[in-house]
Amino acid sequence: MKTETKWIILGILTTGCQTGYEIKNLMDASFQHFWKMSYGQIYPALKVLVEEGYATQSVVRTEGAPEKKQYTITLTGRRMLHRWLETPIHDTSVVKNELLVKLFFGTEMTRHQAVAHLEEQAELLQAKLDVYEQIEANICNNDESEFWMYTLNYGKEIAQAELLWCQKTKGEIKCKSE
Amino acid sequence: MKTETKWIILGILTTGCQTGYEIKNLMDASFQHFWKMSYGQIYPALKVLVEEGYATQSVVRTEGAPEKKQYTITLTGRRMLHRWLETPIHDTSVVKNELLVKLFFGTEMTRHQAVAHLEEQAELLQAKLDVYEQIEANICNNDESEFWMYTLNYGKEIAQAELLWCQKTKGEIKCKSE
DNA sequence: GGGCACATGTAAATCGTTACATGATTTC
DNA sequence: GAAATCATGTAACGATTTACATGTGCCC
The missing domain is CATH 1.10.10.10 (Winged helix-like DNA-binding domain superfamily/Winged helix DNA-binding domain)
Structure with a gap:
């Protein structure tokens, strides 16, 4: 265990x-x-x-x-x-990001494909953000929710950053193909 | 397999x-x-x-x-x-974030402890960013590195966002304790 | 001679998911 | 009477890590 x-x-x-x-x-x-x-x-x-x-x-x-x-x-x-x-936090992070893996092999696909993946991911991230917003709207901001709010904020801010990166990268990939 | x-x-x-x-x-x-x-x-x-x-x-x-x-x-x-x-990317994300877990149980520790965790994490993130910067400085920006750069950018931007969140959350935790 | 980089591999243990089995109560 | 929610659990399978075993060649 x-x-x-x-x-x-x-x-x-x-x-x-x-x-x-x-x-x-x-x-x-x-x-x-x-x-x-x-x-x-x-x-x-x-x-x-x-x-x-x-x-x-x-x-x-x-x-x-x-x-x-x-x-x-x-x-x-x-x-x-x-x-x-x-006890100090040791890096447990078991990160598995299929989008980045596939993008890493970008030379093996068409630019159109890579852009399609990014667009799909952006939609998922937007949906995630919407869920977070809804959750936030539905909780009363009392003392008990304080620490939970911090973790929710983390989720929101990272999703936001991911979304921005998706948009930026999409632009760069399209730009290079011309 | x-x-x-x-x-x-x-x-x-x-x-x-x-x-x-x-x-x-x-x-x-x-x-x-x-x-x-x-x-x-x-x-x-x-x-x-x-x-x-x-x-x-x-x-x-x-x-x-x-x-x-x-x-x-x-x-x-x-x-x-x-x-x-x-094939479309299905959410493989096996996320395990020990910092968020421990922070979620914030009421079971002292605020000082929570802040200590955040500070330690911030240091690790800064070190990560430094490594990314070094990697970036050491690669020639040719066609072959294009897609790798995108994944590196992702790493940098997410780490940056995490760092900001650490700082902000640290402030909020300290603020509430007064 | 020690340590390091190169190089390959496996067995055991652990960890985690999935699918299944079971059954009560409530709501439509 | 069908579907949803509440509720507990396990067996089989699959994935992954860890530790170990083994050996070369180079540099100090």
């Missing part, structure tokens, strides 16, 4: 999410632009956290609802989380 | 690199900011490419140098590469 996965799940337990399902929802809603996880990672990680004493599990049976397993972070768990949060 | 890995190796074969070792070197020198690969992927991929008829292998024995295996892309290989280059 990669340690980061475990600590991130543990961290999410401090945000009000208590079940695997809720964790996955939070991931998809607020986290997906900087980290992704599947059920195949979440449920086993929760199990491990309980085994190690960093979280406790309780089964909740509500009438008129499916049974669910609530997880709560323990004191030891919180201490370990803080320890992880304090 | 993930198809992308194979096509990327095949693409690199068109850039003048002919051995696994050279491919790895190119990767580390020009590619590392948007895709990474280890020998454990490169050598098996080369083997597969030969098996599928997309590349040929020849063993070269030079006096006073270790034996090496040169790979050359075949006509079929080039045709398949072009086909891959033409």
Whole structure:
């Protein structure tokens, strides 16, 4: 079990999410632009956290609802989380950018093709930006959302920069073909 | 074998690199900011490419140098590469940003800690930018480097945007603590 | 002789995704 | 009664990293 996965799940337990399902929802809603996880990672990680004493599990049976397993972070768990949060960030960045890879091999395609890729990417980025704007419009800017806002800002600003680069590069590629 | 890995190796074969070792070197020198690969992927991929008829292998024995295996892309290989280059880019982005994750859990650390992370990151970004500048200064701007330059520009502009965000966020975090 | 650059490769372990299995309740 | 949402989980597969094994030739 990669340690980061475990600590991130543990961290999410401090945000009000208590079940695997809720964790996955939070991931998809607020986290997906900087980290992704599947059920195949979440449920086993929760199990491990309980085994190690960093979280406790309780089964909740509500009438008129499916049974669910609530997880709560323990004191030891919180201490370990803080320890992880304090440690310096090592470059985990597993970057895979297919657009840049294909563009790198630009001499093997037509300029028209390269431009088409950039245009498609620009559209996707614009859509991403629109989503971010919508999210921002829908949250009340309270104390609890402070740190989330920083990560959202990151997403917005990087997408913006990517969009600008797309436009600029498109222009340069067209320019050179004349 | 993930198809992308194979096509990327095949693409690199068109850039003048002919051995696994050279491919790895190119990767580390020009590619590392948007895709990474280890020998454990490169050598098996080369083997597969030969098996599928997309590349040929020849063993070269030079006096006073270790034996090496040169790979050359075949006509079929080039045709398949072009086909891959033409296909639309699907979002492969496997983003893992530990800084954003830790910042997301900002309420679980001191503001001082959060700022420290941002400062450390800013330094790393500045170092990255310096490396990019140096690379740019050392290459002659000929036709062959055109597409590589675009990917380098991407790296520079995104790093720049990240740096700005670091600075801005640092300010906001400090501001709120007073 | 030590260290470095060149050069190739694999096995094991780890990590992560996908697809599947299951089943309750609610809404249309 | 169909579809959507809530809810949990795993097995198989695929991808990737890490560590190891091996050897040459050159320079100090």
